[in-house]
Amino acid sequence: MxxxxxxxxxxxxxxxxxxxxxxxxxxxxxxxxxxxxxxxxxxxxxxxxxxxxxxxxxxxxxxxxxxxxxxxxGTRSGGGRAFVRFFTRSFPAAVYQSWRWWAGTALGFVVIVGILIAYIAGNREIQLQLFTQDEITQLVNHDFADYYSEFQNQNFALRVWTNNAWLAGMALAGGVLVVPTLLVLWNNALNLGVTGGVMVGNDRSDLFFGLIAPHGLLEIGAFLLAAGVGLRIGWSWIAPARGLTRGQSIAAAGRSGIAVALGLVAVLAVAGAIEGFVTPNVDAIFAVPLGAIALGGFITYVVILGRAAIADGATGDLESDLTVSSR
Structure with missing residues (x-):
């Protein structure tokens, strides 16, 4: 030879x-x-x-x-590589490919909340049908602001983190049946709209938005992302992707949804830290821009890394990514 x-x-x-x-x-x-x-x-x-x-x-x-x-x-450092791979490819790819569902859900939610706030703020009789005058006074002058200082900062941050992670999980998982996610969205829109309407209607819009916006931009954004991905999962069996059975379509969407759920744990931890340490302690003039930066940074991260990952063949499907990384 x-x-x-x-x-x-x-x-x-x-x-x-x-x-x-x-x-x-x-x-x-x-x-x-x-x-x-x-x-x-x-x-x-x-x-x-x-x-x-x-x-x-x-x-x-x-x-x-x-x-x-x-x-x-793989080697002993494979766990670290898998962690980096998840947050640079799998998670942003899963979020980016669902952007229409996320954006559509967010738009609908914001419109409904805005209508509720405007309607309740402009109708005193509606406020008095929902609450007594004493309850309105207590909410406007004490309860709304006191909520953010009721617990120690670290305990409050952990409390809201776990609560919001649970809420996002329900919104995402409920999407399989569609209706549960729609109910979760409506309940949260109603709660935010009613509270905001009463606060705005009693000339405390500065307090309401000043305390909600710093953490709420990222926190509500993450919740709406979870709901949008959940609805995408539900739609995957209603109208399967071309060439896939209903089972295959919902399985692929579900695996992508798991990637989103895992990533949102970290995102909601950031939102919880802002709510626990920034919202009650920093003036709104500084805290609100910080909240806007947090949401803008997350969107930028998703667009840049998600678009690049999808262009490189990533799908956000955990099964595919884990298969690639384990070979």
């Missing part, structure tokens, strides 16, 4: 395998290609050892095979 001819015939495959093994993040097609090239390189190493044991070529192929095997099977 001619060693030079053998090298010339397979050198391109070896170089490609080395490139894929170094790349780190692979889409599904690249992972399959690396696995195939690894198997072929292992065969080439066996052939060289048995028929033409050139020490330099044996060393080259041995190192290449070991490197590819490490990339395929």
């Amino acid at each position: 001619d060693l030079d001819a053998y090298i010339a015939e397979h050198d391109g495959e070896w170089q490609r395998l080395a490139l894929l093994a170094h790349k780190g993040y692979l889409n599904a097609a690249e992972a399959d290609e690396m696995l195939m090239l690894y198997q072929r390189a292992s065969t080439h190493l066996s052939v060289v050892r048995s028929r033409m044991p050139d020490p330099l070529l044996v060393a080259r192929l041995s190192g290449l095979v070991l490197q590819a095997r490490s990339a395929i099977t």
Whole structure:
């Protein structure tokens, strides 16, 4: 067997395998290609050892095979890589591909809340049908503001984090049946609209928006994202994607929804920290811009990394991503 001819015939495959093994993040097609090239390189190493044991070529192929095997099977640092991969690819891709559902849900929610606030604020008789005068006075002058200082900062942050994570989880999971998510959206819109209407109608719009906006922009945004993704899951079995059965369609949407749910735990932790430490302690003139920056930063993160991840073949489907990362 001619060693030079053998090298010339397979050198391109070896170089490609080395490139894929170094790349780190692979889409599904690249992972399959690396696995195939690894198997072929292992065969080439066996052939060289048995028929033409050139020490330099044996060393080259041995190192290449070991490197590819490490990339395929993972190392002890795989957990860290999986964590980084999730927050740079899987989560932003899952959010970005659902942006129409998120944006549509947010638009509808904001419009309904705005209508409720305007209607209740402008109709004193409606306020008195909902609350007594004493209850209105207590809410406007004490209860609304006191809510944010009732507990120690760290305890309050943990309390709202867990509560909001539970609420977002219900909105997302309920989307399978559609109606539960719509009910969760309506209940929250009604609560926000009624409270806001009473506050605005009694000349405390500054207090209402000054305390809601710092954490609420990101917190409500995360909740609406969860609801939008939940509705997308419900729609996936009502109108399956082309070429997929209802079961396949809802399974894919559900796995993407799991990625969103996991990522929102971190997002809501940030919102909880703002609500626990910033809202009760920082003047609105500084706190509100901070809330806007938090929401704007999240949207920017999703658009930039999500668009790039999808262009690189990511889908937000955890099964696909985990398969790629574990090979």
